[in-house]
Amino acid sequence: xxxxxxxxxxxxxxxxxxxxxxxxxxxxxxxxxxxxxxxxxxxxxxxxxxxxxxxxxxxxxxxxxxxxxxxxxxxxxxxxxxxxxxxxxxxxxxxxxxxxxxxxxxxxxxxxxxxxxxxxxxxxxxxxxxxxxxxxxxxxxxxxxxxxxxxxxxxxxxxxxxxxxxxxxxxxxxxxxxxxxxxxxxxxxxxxxxxxxxxxxxxxxxxxxxxxxxxxxxxxxxxxxxxxxxxxxxxxxxxxxxxxxxxxxxxxxxxxxxxxxxxxxxxxxxxxxxxxxxxxxxxxxxxxxxxxxxxxxxxxxxxxxxxxxxxxxxxxxxxxxxxxxxxxxxxxxxx
Amino acid sequence: xxxxxxxxxxxxxxxxxxxxxxxxxxxxxxxxxxxxxxxxxxxxxxxxxxxxxxxxxxxxxxxxxxxxxxxxxxxxxxxxxxxxxxxxxxxxxxxxxxxxxxxxxxxxxxxxxxxxxxxxxxxxxxxxxxxxxxxxxxxxxxxxxxxxxxxxxxxxxxxxxxxxxxxxxxxxxxxxxxxxxxxxxxxxxxxxxxxxxxxxxxxxxxxxxxxxxxxxxxxxxxxxxxxxxxxxxxxxxxxxxxxxxxxxxxxxxxxxxxxxxxxxxxxxxxxxxxxxxxxxxxxxxxxxxxxxxxxxxxxxxxxxxxxxxxxxxxxxxxxxxxxxxxxxxxxxxxxxxxxxxxxxxxxxxxxxxxxxxxxxxxxxxxxxxxx
Numbered sequence: 001x002x003x004x005x006x007x008x009x010x011x012x013x014x015x016x017x018x019x020x021x022x023x024x025x026x027x028x029x030x031x032x033x034x035x036x037x038x039x040x041x042x043x044x045x046x047x048x049x050x051x052x053x054x055x056x057x058x059x060x061x062x063x064x065x066x067x068x069x070x071x072x073x074x075x076x077x078x079x080x081x082x083x084x085x086x087x088x089x090x091x092x093x094x095x096x097x098x099x100x101x102x103x104x105x106x107x108x109x110x111x112x113x114x115x116x117x118x119x120x121x122x123x124x125x126x127x128x129x130x131x132x133x134x135x136x137x138x139x140x141x142x143x144x145x146x147x148x149x150x151x152x153x154x155x156x157x158x159x160x161x162x163x164x165x166x167x168x169x170x171x172x173x174x175x176x177x178x179x180x181x182x183x184x185x186x187x188x189x190x191x192x193x194x195x196x197x198x199x200x201x202x203x204x205x206x207x208x209x210x211x212x213x214x215x216x217x218x219x220x221x222x223x224x225x226x227x228x229x230x231x232x233x234x235x236x237x238x239x240x241x242x243x244x245x246x247x248x249x250x251x252x253x254x255x256x257x258x259x260x261x262x263x264x265x266x267x268x269x270x271x272x273x274x275x276x277x278x279x280x281x282x283x284x285x286x287x288x289x290x291x292x293x294x295x296x297x298x299x300x301x302x303x304x305x306x307x308x309x310x311x312x313x314x315x316x317x318x319x320x321x322x323x324x325x326x327x328x329x330x331x332x333x334x335x
Numbered sequence: 336x337x338x339x340x341x342x343x344x345x346x347x348x349x350x351x352x353x354x355x356x357x358x359x360x361x362x363x364x365x366x367x368x369x370x371x372x373x374x375x376x377x378x379x380x381x382x383x384x385x386x387x388x389x390x391x392x393x394x395x396x397x398x399x400x401x402x403x404x405x406x407x408x409x410x411x412x413x414x415x416x417x418x419x420x421x422x423x424x425x426x427x428x429x430x431x432x433x434x435x436x437x438x439x440x441x442x443x444x445x446x447x448x449x450x451x452x453x454x455x456x457x458x459x460x461x462x463x464x465x466x467x468x469x470x471x472x473x474x475x476x477x478x479x480x481x482x483x484x485x486x487x488x489x490x491x492x493x494x495x496x497x498x499x500x501x502x503x504x505x506x507x508x509x510x511x512x513x514x515x516x517x518x519x520x521x522x523x524x525x526x527x528x529x530x531x532x533x534x535x536x537x538x539x540x541x542x543x544x545x546x547x548x549x550x551x552x553x554x555x556x557x558x559x560x561x562x563x564x565x566x567x568x569x570x571x572x573x574x575x576x577x578x579x580x581x582x583x584x585x586x587x588x589x590x591x592x593x594x595x596x597x598x599x600x601x602x603x604x605x606x607x608x609x610x611x612x613x614x615x616x617x618x619x620x621x622x623x624x625x626x627x628x629x630x631x632x633x634x635x636x637x638x639x640x641x642x643x644x645x646x647x648x649x650x651x652x653x654x655x656x657x658x659x660x661x662x663x664x665x666x667x668x669x670x671x672x673x674x675x676x677x678x679x680x681x682x683x684x685x686x687x688x689x690x691x692x693x694x695x696x697x698x699x700x701x702x703x704x705x706x
Binding site for chain 2: 050053054055056057074075078079081083085087088089090091093094098102103105106107108134147150151
């Protein structure tokens with residue numbers, strides 16, 4: 001049986017002046033699904049999540065989240081969702097408990113229920129002992145955990161997280177990951193997260209949409225997305241004196257499905273990297289090429305991104321100055 | 336209601352965690368009273384002047400005696416005596432003296448033969464207030480020389496003006512108290528209320544509550560009420576301390592206190608809601624910093640706290656008509672110095688009430704519920 005949709009997005013678009021941050025994006029997320037938006041900084045992830053969570057009005061298009069249209073019934077949507085924005089938003093001058101308590105009161109949760117829920121959640125994120133400390137004394141990882149726990153006080157049906165592990169050390173990141181997995185498995189909450197970490201999307205999400213320059217370029221489960229790339233492995237060669245001749249020699253090999261070139265780096269899509277590497281290097285040499293390094297790796301979502309855009313996420317980030325759309329940068333006066 | 340209380344409590348708790356801000360909000364207005372009171376004195380005194388007597392005759396000596404009488408009595412100026420006229424004039428130019436009085440060598444002679452005797456007064460006219468005061472008091476000193484005899488008191492054919500004070504005497508320090516309280520309210524409303532919203536926005540924390548089902552009225556109303564509770568406490572402390580310092584009596588007890596409380600509350604609400612209208616969409620504390628000095632000047636000086644509104648030019652009078660601080664000063668002066676009750680200041684109260692209502696409505700309408 002087809003599950004009901006928790007999110008339905010139809011041609012949603014957001015423009016800031018002449019910049020189109022999100023360009024006619026459409027997708028659905030089912031009830032209980034763990035859905036990820038993967039893309040470089042400045043791709044439009046934060047703008048999209050802000051539109052879905054009622055913080056920004058779409059320029060055109062529509063989105064139904066949980067129950068209602070985000071532009072028409074924002075209050076009804078707010079009641080059903082919990083949102084962890086990218087920036088840390090807990091009050092430093094309040095204790096962990098006070099942060100959660102006041103947040104719960106914003107939703108009008110009665111005191112008894114609130115108390116029970118808060119102590120349960122604090123236990124779950126491992127902050128019970130620190131509940132009465134000021135948040136100013138928390139580490140980044142603790143603060144992030146508190147903020148995730150805080151938006152669960154009102155038992156939302158859906159959880160939105162914008163780059164939840166940005167700036168966290170690997171250990172704290174794994175703690176957050178485990179917690180999110182527990183949430184999905186235990187409470188069957190629909191989770192929507194954005195990330196620019198490939199491994200995060202791969203580790204957590206059932207389905208991933210890859211977004212670049214405000215458009216969805218691919219959508220599917222991590223495996224589906226990877227299966228769209230020819231071959232299983234990718235051999236990356238650095239060739240000192242790369243020439244047309246050498247490229248043709250590589251393309252001519254029978255086991256090569258596809259190649260991708262950036263500067264002097266050649267990515268070669270093959271079925272078995274370990275098996276095909278010697279023959280590949282021989283071919284490059286006999287065409288006069290000088291291989292300075294060679295690596296083999298299994299396909300990842302990073303390669304999916306490269307497959308669709310022809311560039312790596314990191315390069316894409318380096319090109320963009322995201323002063324309009326980046327969540328970490330304050331927007332212009334008055335927003 | 337529960338949500339509104341949560342917004343208020345959040346704000347109050349955060350304020351409570353910053354005791355330095357709270358202490359400064361009380362101390363600074365009281366320092367204003369001390370500094371304003373002493374730097375902006377009603378009467379001038381101890382202005383340095385220099386006297387050169389080229390004459391040394393009987394009349395020049397009488398002039399100097401009269402000057403000395405002023406020096407030791409009203410103390411408007413203190414006198415230095417020099418022989419060298421150039422040195423004296425250079426001293427005035429260098430700012431050493433505010434004025435130089437030169438008595439020419441033929442002064443006594445001209446007085447006795449009644450041939451237009453003259454005394455030179457060189458003043459540093461760049462300091463308008465001092466030079467005017469010196470000129471007036473020296474003119475007085477010279478005028479009395481002409482009266483050879485002690486005049487008969489109250490000539491029957493002359494008209495005399497008798498001044499009668501309607502109220503107990505208000506000295507200069509006391510007269511500043513309403514202004515100082517208004518200043519305390521201004522500072523309080525600037526550092527609470529909408530300022531906390533600006534800070535949240537600056538720190539990106541506003542996102543967390545914009546994502547909840549709080550309404551615009553919850554957010555605006557909650558911040559205004561928390562600002563009100565903090566500011567009225569500050570204002571009450573400042574008022575109590577300044578009344579004790581300057582010795583203003585509370586002659587009418589409870590009724591007077593209730594009237595003061597009402598005026599302070601309405602003034603605070605007026606300013607908090609006004610700030611919300613002006614700063615409601617600002618997202619950087621620096622903008623508040625720049626505006627604070629400006630707002631303080633344009634609201635405080637035309638309020639009648641330091642200078643009577645009646646003497647303003649028409650355009651400034653028109654501004655004072657819509658300036659909530661002007662109504663607040665008028666009401667506080669009436670309560671503190673004239674023993675007025677709530678009925679006599681009804682006009683002020685009505686204005687502040689309507690002003691608050693209008694500004695709060697505008698603040699709620701213009702508040703942006705999205706980023």
